[in-house]
Structures are given as C-alpha cells and as structure tokens.
Amino acid sequence: MSREIKFRAWYMPFGSKGSMQEMLHRRASSILSFAEMNPDAYIVEQFTGLKDKNGDDIYENDLVLLDPDDPPYQVIFDEGKFELSNDYLKLVYDLSEEYMDCEIIGNIHEDKDLLEADK
Numbered sequence: 001m002s003r004e005i006k007f008r009a010w011y012m013p014f015g016s017k018g019s020m021q022e023m024l025h026r027r028a029s030s031i032l033s034f035a036e037m038n039p040d041a042y043i044v045e046q047f048t049g050l051k052d053k054n055g056d057d058i059y060e061n062d063l064v065l066l067d068p069d070d071p072p073y074q075v076i077f078d079e080g081k082f083e084l085s086n087d088y089l090k091l092v093y094d095l096s097e098e099y100m101d102c103e104i105i106g107n108i109h110e111d112k113d114l115l116e117a118d119k
Helices: 028-037 113-117
Strands: 007-011 021-025 042-051 057-059 062-065 073-078 081-086 091-094 103-107
Touching: 007 028, 028 042, 057 062
Parallel strands: none
Antiparallel strands: 007 021, 007 042, 042 057, 062 073, 062 103, 073 081, 081 091
C-alpha cells in the first residue's frame, strides 16, 4: 500500500496547558522544520494513509467510533504501526482498511473529554 506522507501539527504558543492551533502541511519538511526549531511549541502527528467513512484523513491521536454503542478509540502509533486503542474496553486493533467504516469524532487535543465520557 502506497500512502501520501503528510503531517499535522498543533502549535502551542502558551505551552501545553494553553490554547492550541492546528496546522496542516502536506510537505513533511516544512512542519518538521518548525518543530525542530521549537520542539516545546509543537506536537507533530502523522497521517495514517487512510480515510474514515466520510473521506476525512485519519491522523495519529484522532478519536474514532467503530460502533456508536462503544466508547471512541484513539489512533496511536506503536511498534512501527498505527493502532486503534480503547483503554476503557482494554482493546487494541491494528488500524487497517478493515476499519474504514469508522468515523472521526475528534482528537485528543480538542476533545479529550470524549475519552472520559463513557468511563
């Protein structure tokens, strides 16, 4: 499977406790150079190469629903692959085209409360 290499970053001008601004870049060199110059001000996340059921790009740290009756899963990168992790149900799945009927409902930076809502 060939995939486009792109990143998004969260710019945190006021530190990790302050407000964040999302930045999308298709060229890895531009976003990575920002992060390299000021690593404490940026969180860099990679595109998985997959899209959800609505055609939206799935990035690391997105929150997705596999089943509307279950809590959301977080997209993580672990041991060289993207996975779907749900700490509440204690389940981890390899992220693959098998799960592309999922729906992005947020991300851990803007919607962290979604992870806590069903506990």
